[in-house]
Amino acid sequence: MMPAAIETHDLTRRFGDRTAVDGISMCVPERSIYGFLGRNGAGKTTTIKLLLGLLKADAGSARIAGIDVAADRIGAARKLGALLEAQGFYPHLSGYENLHLSRRLLGLRAREVDRVLDVTEMAQHGRRRVADYSLGMRQRLGLARAMLGAPEVLILDEPTNGLDPEGIADMRSFLRELPARSGATVLLSSHLLGEIEQVATHIGILSHGRLVLEGALAELKAGLAGEVAIQTDTPERALAIALDHGFDVVRDQHDSVIARFTPREDLRHATACLTRVLCIAGGIRIHAIAPRQRTLETLYRHAAAQ
Amino acid sequence: MSTAPLQSPRFATALAVEIHKLRRSLALLLAAIAPLLIAIFIFFNMLRLQKPMPWEMALQSSAAIWAFFMLPMSVTALTALVAQTEHGPRSWDHLRALPLPRWHLYAAKAICVLGVVAAMHLLLALLTLLAVELAGAIKPAVAATGPLDQSAYLGLLGRVFLSAWLLVAVQLWIALRHASFVPALAVGIGGTFFAVVATSAKAGVFLPWQIPVNQLASDPARAQFALLLGMIGGCIALTAMLLHLGRREVR
Numbered sequence: 080m081m082p083a084a085i086e087t088h089d090l091t092r093r094f095g096d097r098t099a100v101d102g103i104s105m106c107v108p109e110r111s112i113y114g115f116l117g118r119n120g121a122g123k124t125t126t127i128k129l130l131l132g133l134l135k136a137d138a139g140s141a142r143i144a145g146i147d148v149a150a151d152r153i154g155a156a157r158k159l160g161a162l163l164e165a166q167g168f169y170p171h172l173s174g175y176e177n178l179h180l181s182r183r184l185l186g187l188r189a190r191e192v193d194r195v196l197d198v199t200e201m202a203q204h205g206r207r208r209v210a211d212y213s214l215g216m217r218q219r220l221g222l223a224r225a226m227l228g229a230p231e232v233l234i235l236d237e238p239t240n241g242l243d244p245e246g247i248a249d250m251r252s253f254l255r256e257l258p259a260r261s262g263a264t265v266l267l268s269s270h271l272l273g274e275i276e277q278v279a280t281h282i283g284i285l286s287h288g289r290l291v292l293e294g295a296l297a298e299l300k301a302g303l304a305g306e307v308a309i310q311t312d313t314p315e316r317a318l319a320i321a322l323d324h325g326f327d328v329v330r331d332q333h334d335s336v337i338a339r340f341t342p343r344e345d346l347r348h349a350t351a352c353l354t355r356v357l358c359i360a361g362g363i364r365i366h367a368i369a370p371r372q373r374t375l376e377t378l379y380r381h382a383a384a385q
Numbered sequence: 386m387s388t389a390p391l392q393s394p395r396f397a398t399a400l401a402v403e404i405h406k407l408r409r410s411l412a413l414l415l416a417a418i419a420p421l422l423i424a425i426f427i428f429f430n431m432l433r434l435q436k437p438m439p440w441e442m443a444l445q446s447s448a449a450i451w452a453f454f455m456l457p458m459s460v461t462a463l464t465a466l467v468a469q470t471e472h473g474p475r476s477w478d479h480l481r482a483l484p485l486p487r488w489h490l491y492a493a494k495a496i497c498v499l500g501v502v503a504a505m506h507l508l509l510a511l512l513t514l515l516a517v518e519l520a521g522a523i524k525p526a527v528a529a530t531g532p533l534d535q536s537a538y539l540g541l542l543g544r545v546f547l548s549a550w551l552l553v554a555v556q557l558w559i560a561l562r563h564a565s566f567v568p569a570l571a572v573g574i575g576g577t578f579f580a581v582v583a584t585s586a587k588a589g590v591f592l593p594w595q596i597p598v599n600q601l602a603s604d605p606a607r608a609q610f611a612l613l614l615g616m617i618g619g620c621i622a623l624t625a626m627l628l629h630l631g632r633r634e635v636r
Contacts, residue, residue, distance in 0.1 A: 131482040134634055156484035167476025171409045180402045184483050224479075 084109045084232050084264035085130060089139035092125055099125040101288035102139065107232075107266055107281065110258040114279030114296070115268040116379060122288040123268045124164065127236055130266075131161055144231050160225035160263075161234040166217055170210035174201060174220050177209055178227065187228050195223040199253075214241035218250070226261070233257070234266045239274055247274065254278045276375040284382040292382035299378055305346040306371040307353070309336040311363050320361035326353055337371070346370060399485065399493040407497070412466040416501050417508065419459040423451050424512035431520035431527050439531040440517070444538045445601070447513040452545045452598040457580060460502065460549065460556050461573025467498055468560035468569070477635045488631040491561065495623050498557055502549060506542045510535075544600045548612045550619025552576075552593040558626040590614070 085107035092100040100122045107113040117123050128134040130141050132152035141148045143155040168177045178192045196202040199219045204212070212220065218238060225233055238254070239247045255278050257263055269275050275282065282299065284292040292299065308331070311317045317336045321328040327339045340349045350368065357363040371377070407413045427447050431438060471477050480490050514535075521528030555576075560569035576594035589595045590611050599611035 128478075131478075133478055133481055153484045153486070156482060159482070161479075161482055163478050163482075165475035165478055167471075167474045167479040169406060169470065169474060169476070172406070176405070176408075180405060181479075181483075183398050183402050184480075184485060186398070 082109050083107060083142070084111070085113075085141070085143055085266060087126075087130075087139065087141045090126070090129060090136055090141055091138040092129055092134060093137050098288050100129065100136075103285075103288075103290045104139075105283050105290055105293060107264060107283075109264050110262060111280045112254060112258060112265045112267060112278050114275035114282040114375075115266055115285070116270065116272065116275060116282060117285030118270060118383070121285040123285055124236065125288075126285070127161075127163075127234055127266075127268060130234060131159065132156060158231045159234060160227065160230035160232070162218075162221040162225040162236060162238055164236045164240065166221045168209040168217060168220065171208065173206050173208055174212065174216075174223075175205035177220065178205075178224055181224050182227055185228050191227055195226045198226060199223040215243065215246040218242060218246070222250075222253075226263075229261055230263065232264045232266065234268075236268045237270075238267065239269065239271060251278055272375045272379055282375070282378075284379060286383045292378065296375065300375070305340045305349075306377065307338045307340070307346070307350050308367075308369050308371050309338065309353075309357070309365055310334075310367040311336065311357070311365050313363060316361065317357055317363045320357060320363065321353060324353075324356045324360070326356075396489050396492065399489040400496055403493040403497040404500075406470055407501070410466070410470065412463055412470070412501065415459065415462055415466060416505050419455055420451075420505050420509035420512050423447055423455055423509055424516040426450065427513055428516035428520050431517065431529075432524055434527045437527050437530045440529045440533040441531060441537075443517045443529050444513060444541075447509065448538070448541050448545065449598070449601050451509055451542075452600060453584075454577065454581065456545065456549060456597050457552060457573065457577040457594040459505065460552055461570060461577070463501060464498060464553065464556040464560040465566045465569045465573075467494060467501075468557070469566055471561075472564045472566075481635060486631075488627045491627050491630045492623075494561070495554070495557055495626070498553060499550070502553060503546055506546045510539055510542055541600060544608070544612055545597045548600055548615030549597045551596060551615045551622055552619075554619045554622035554626060555593050558622065558629075561626070561630055593618075 083106045085105065087103050087105050090100055090103040091098065103126060115123055115126070125134065129136050130143065130148065132148050132155065136149065144158040146155040146158065148155045175192060175196070178195065182189070182192050193202070196205050199222050201216065201219050201223055204216055209217065209220070218241065222235070222238065225235065239250050242250060251274060254265060254267065257265055267275065267279065276296070279296050281294065282292070282296050283290055309317065314330055314334050314336050318328055318330055321336065321338065329337050331337050338350070338353055340346055354365065354368065357365060427443060431443065471480065481487055517529050556569060556573055559572050560566070563569065576592065580589065580592055580595035580598070583589050583592070583595070590599050590607060591614070596611045596615040600608050602608045602611070
């Protein structure tokens with residue numbers, strides 16, 4: 080098992096009666112890109128604030144690069160760089176000055192600012208006031224600030240927020256190369272499944288404050304039940320017949336019948352069986368039959384439904 | 386290439402960063418404008434006169450207007466502007482996640498504000514002297530007479546500054562605690578209002594917004610009491626502020 084860059088154990092945080100983070104035990108392997116998924120209000124930002132020591136846990140613990148956040152917040156923070164939703168730049172100062180202030184507080188050498196500006200391709204805009212920056216430039220500057228001092232762990236909260244398609248593509252390729260280039264581990268919080276799917280090596284899915292699924296993305300997708308979409312004139316009847324014969328079927332919003340098969344089943348053979356049941360036993364006329372791709376969206380929907 | 390920290394973050398660094406943030410800021414503009422307004426008033430007031438005014442009276446009136454009204458209002462605005470430097474762009478999360486003790490952030494802010502207020506007093510002294518000299522040069526008939534006791538004037542402004550520490554602490558605490566500038570402004574305007582309307586009230590000396598003007602009181606014991614209350618009360622309030630803000634969660 081790979082060593083963990085971020086590890087939590089039964090991490091819990093309540094706000095009054097509401098449990099925002101409910102006993103999360105997550106493990107982010109070193110040098111991974113960990114997609115942290117969940118709908119708005121699922122508890123992603125609260126978890127991130129707990130990892131950064133901005134909030135105190137009501138129960139459980141969090142460790143960054145082996146350092147307990149509650150016991151040694153400053154030690155854990157030394158291992159971290161973060162791009163938060165609220166970037167917190169001083170608009171009356173230039174991008175360079177903003178990074179310079181953070182650099183001084185971190186006790187780093189002056190040339191570190193030039194390095195991160197180069198890495199994020201912001202060097203030519205460094206002398207402009209942040210007030211004049213576009214949203215995309217602010218995101219890049221936020222990323223540059225998170226990378227000051229080459230931290231072992233980067234926590235990026237919605238880094239593609241407000242970026243145009245070109246900016247999103249740039250950010251994606253940048254993030255993909257990051258672990259290999261700098262050795263950093265990236266915790267990437269987002270609700271954009273497509274983006275996460277293209278860059279993440281691991282995922283964790285939060286739902287109502289609980290971690291409902293976690294693991295290597297490729298393994299999770301391989302282990303996902305296969306799905307076949309069947310189009311027919313009589314979806315209601317097809318659904319009833321399939322259910323009668325013990326198939327796991329549902330009807331989707333496009334009136335297709337979706338049949339789900341376990342990973343152990345041979346998808347082609349199982350589909351043929353179902354087709355026979357529908358056509359021969361039920362007399363159903365099938366217009367089209369097609370396997371559905373095993374996507375992160377499917378995984379997410381399965382996990383969120385739990 | 387090594388990116389390792391040169392040293393553990395020190396308080397002096399946090400203070401230097403805080404001073405850097407003032408560059409091109411509205412807070413710095415306010416710090417220059419408030420004493421300038423007093424000097425402009427003194428200048429035009431002297432030009433209105435028919436007879437010369439003694440130096441002592443000119444300087445006393447500058448210090449009185451300052452301590453009575455302009456100082457509490459300026460401190461209210463200054464602390465709100467300095468706090469909004471962080472509240473505005475929502476930079477507290479970023480700052481509080483940095484690997485340094487959180488009290489450094491708040492203490493640096495407090496010292497920075499006290500430094501700016503001290504600089505405002507020095508600027509007031511300089512601009513008042515210039516205003517009086519300039520008015521005398523333009524209209525020799527009203528040129529200030531009598532001895533110019535600069536050290537006494539600086540001493541008075543120094544005591545006004547030291548007695549304003551409690552005022553600075555209260556206003557800064559409220560401004561840092563609340564993301565909206567409304568509570569800080571409401572308290573500051575309300576405090577100044579009561580300080581003005583209750584000038585002769587005996588209990589007025591306990592009002593942080595009225596403590597500085599008590600340095601001009603004819604009763605030396607009252608002035609001394611106000612000075613100690615302002616300074617010691619300010620130190621206690623600032624310490625309490627550091628403990629409170631350093632420990633509280635910013636959601």
